[in-house]
Amino acid sequence: MAGRNSNRVVITGVGVVSPIGIGNDRFWESLLQNRSGIDFLQSVPGDGLPSAFGAEVRDFNPVHFLRDRKFVKVMCRDIQLGVASSSLAVSDAKISQGLLDPERFGVVFGAGRMTCHPQELAAAVESCRTNGDFDLDKWGHEALSSIAPLWLLRQLPNMPASHVSIDHNACGPNNTITCRDASALLALSEAVRVIEAGRADAMIVGACSSNIHPVDIAKFHRFEGLSRRSDDPTRACRPFDFERDGTVVGEGAASFIVESYEHAVRRGADIYAEVLGTGAGCDGKGIANESAGLGLVRAMESAIEQAGISAAELGHINAQGKSTQPDDIVESRAYHRVFGDLALKIPVTALKSYVGHFDAGAGAVELAGTLLSLKHGYVPATLNYEIPDPRCRLNVARGEATRIQNRTAITVNRTAMGQSAAAVLRAI
Numbered sequence: 303m304a305g306r307n308s309n310r311v312v313i314t315g316v317g318v319v320s321p322i323g324i325g326n327d328r329f330w331e332s333l334l335q336n337r338s339g340i341d342f343l344q345s346v347p348g349d350g351l352p353s354a355f356g357a358e359v360r361d362f363n364p365v366h367f368l369r370d371r372k373f374v375k376v377m378c379r380d381i382q383l384g385v386a387s388s389s390l391a392v393s394d395a396k397i398s399q400g401l402l403d404p405e406r407f408g409v410v411f412g413a414g415r416m417t418c419h420p421q422e423l424a425a426a427v428e429s430c431r432t433n434g435d436f437d438l439d440k441w442g443h444e445a446l447s448s449i450a451p452l453w454l455l456r457q458l459p460n461m462p463a464s465h466v467s468i469d470h471n472a473c474g475p476n477n478t479i480t481c482r483d484a485s486a487l488l489a490l491s492e493a494v495r496v497i498e499a500g501r502a503d504a505m506i507v508g509a510c511s512s513n514i515h516p517v518d519i520a521k522f523h524r525f526e527g528l529s530r531r532s533d534d535p536t537r538a539c540r541p542f543d544f545e546r547d548g549t550v551v552g553e554g555a556a557s558f559i560v561e562s563y564e565h566a567v568r569r570g571a572d573i574y575a576e577v578l579g580t581g582a583g584c585d586g587k588g589i590a591n592e593s594a595g596l597g598l599v600r601a602m603e604s605a606i607e608q609a610g611i612s613a614a615e616l617g618h619i620n621a622q623g624k625s626t627q628p629d630d631i632v633e634s635r636a637y638h639r640v641f642g643d644l645a646l647k648i649p650v651t652a653l654k655s656y657v658g659h660f661d662a663g664a665g666a667v668e669l670a671g672t673l674l675s676l677k678h679g680y681v682p683a684t685l686n687y688e689i690p691d692p693r694c695r696l697n698v699a700r701g702e703a704t705r706i707q708n709r710t711a712i713t714v715n716r717t718a719m720g721q722s723a724a725a726v727l728r729a730i
Contacts, residue, residue, distance in 0.1 A: 309498045312730065314571040315395025315559030317387040317508075318670045321357035321552055321657045325390060330674045332656065333682040334703050338536040339657050340550050346516055352523035355535040356514050357552030357658030359383065369469050376455045377465065380416050383555035383663065384462040384510030385469060391506065392470055395559035395571060399471070408474030408502045409467045410493045411557075412485025412509030413459035414662040419517055423449065462510055466557070474502045479662075483622065483715040484582070485509045486556070486665035487723035491580035493560045503565045508557030511663030522551050526659065526718060527626045537686050539659075541623030541652035542630050542698050544689040549625045552658025556666035558673070574673045575727040578710070579608030585720030595636035598622075598714060598722040602640045605712065609726040613641045616648050616726075617708030618681045618699070620672040622716045623652025624659060633716060634694035649699045649706070651675075655685035665715040669725070672713040676729040681706050 318325065321339025322332035332339070339357040348354030365371040367386035374382065426445035430437050455461060460478040467476055475496050479485045486509035493505035513522055522528060529538040529548035540546040566573055581604025583597040591597075606613065622633055637645040653671045654664060675681055680703040687700040709729035716722040 310563035317390025379512040387555040387557040391557035404473040411463035414511030484723040485662035504561035509662040509666035510555030512553035540686040556670040581605035598636040601724040620713035
């Protein structure tokens with residue numbers, strides 16, 4: 303038995319809502335065909351923004367995925383994407399209504415920054431103007447009547463987990479993780495611990511985010527650094543490439559059914575992979591820790607130790623690959639610190655080159671990519687990796703999807719502040 307835990311934990315369902323496809327088949331086909339989801343922004347005007355590029359989920363209608371369409375009015379875009387992905391994952395795992403004990407079926411979901419956009423409060427602010435000035439005395443009795451009573455429910459980060467629980471009658475352990483890029487893997491780690499402790503038979507795990515809005519794009523550029531390219535959007539996101547100049551905003555979500563191995567076998571479920579180990583860490587204080595990516599180092603070392611495997615057993619790495627100059631260098635240093643010379647040999651794929659960057663949701667979509675890679679036996683190529691950066695020195699997969707030699711993988715995520723998470727998965 304792999305790893306130290308006697309209670310094995312597996313993943314039996316995957317649901318993806320992404321810029322390169324809604325549903326596992328379309329998503330995986332796009333990865334195999336090197337089909338980028340990054341284009342000129344269509345849902346918002348790109349004029350005046352730091353970048354006119356984005357990875358948008360097209361042809362998405364949330365009512366097609368909800369048990370009760372009335373909830374759409376209290377869901378922002380992020381929540382809609384997340385709940386839709388959970389429905390796809392439940393369907394993929396062949397979990398019909400009433401199949402599971404509701405009290406032993408839980409949810410852990412990651413959420414990003416669900417920003418309140420200015421136009422949502424514009425009418426309220428305008429009602430408080432007197433001779434061009436803002437009159438605070440009018441706020442209580444005039445402005446609040448212009449705000450929908452359930453307005454705040456559209457913005458709360460715990461609402462994706464709440465809606466997913468309601469939609470699927472998952473009444474067991476329930477929690478929300480808000481740790482940006484690392485949220486999905488941290489949610490997976492918590493679900494594993496819940497199942498190992500015998501507190502649930504199955505958990506819905508996932509994360510969602512949408513950064514396709516002028517306010518979010520401006521924030522992203524200030525904090526993360528967006529590509530300033532203006533020619534070909536499909537070539538803008540270039541993880542680990544020498545000429546990378548920033549990331550690209552996106553949106554999306556992915557969900558997973560995580561359950562004990564015994565429970566999955568008992569109900570005859572198809573299994574994508576076993577979760578062998580998870581880990582987390584943070585760079586902590588000091589430029590030396592940050593520049594070496596020590597939080598990511600600790601996360602990967604912990605996950606590998608839990609898994610009870612050697613680095614030589616890894617078939618590929620699904621990287622954070624943000625496509626900014628400093629972040630990709632820090633990430634590469636972490637790989638060399640953990641894997642030594644093997645960092646030059648283990649294939650590395652970076653899926654942000656397809657779907658852009660959207661913190662919590664991006665980590666979930668990348669995890670979906672890892673699971674589908676293990677299922678099908680191929681590592682997707684990293685788009686736009688043309689000029690290797692000598693400061694990174696990694697075996698970045700490029701050109702076209704390649705056969706993997708070993709169906710064991712590590713997937714990682716790291717925030718701009720150094721919070722990191724990793725998971726080791728093996729196909730069964």
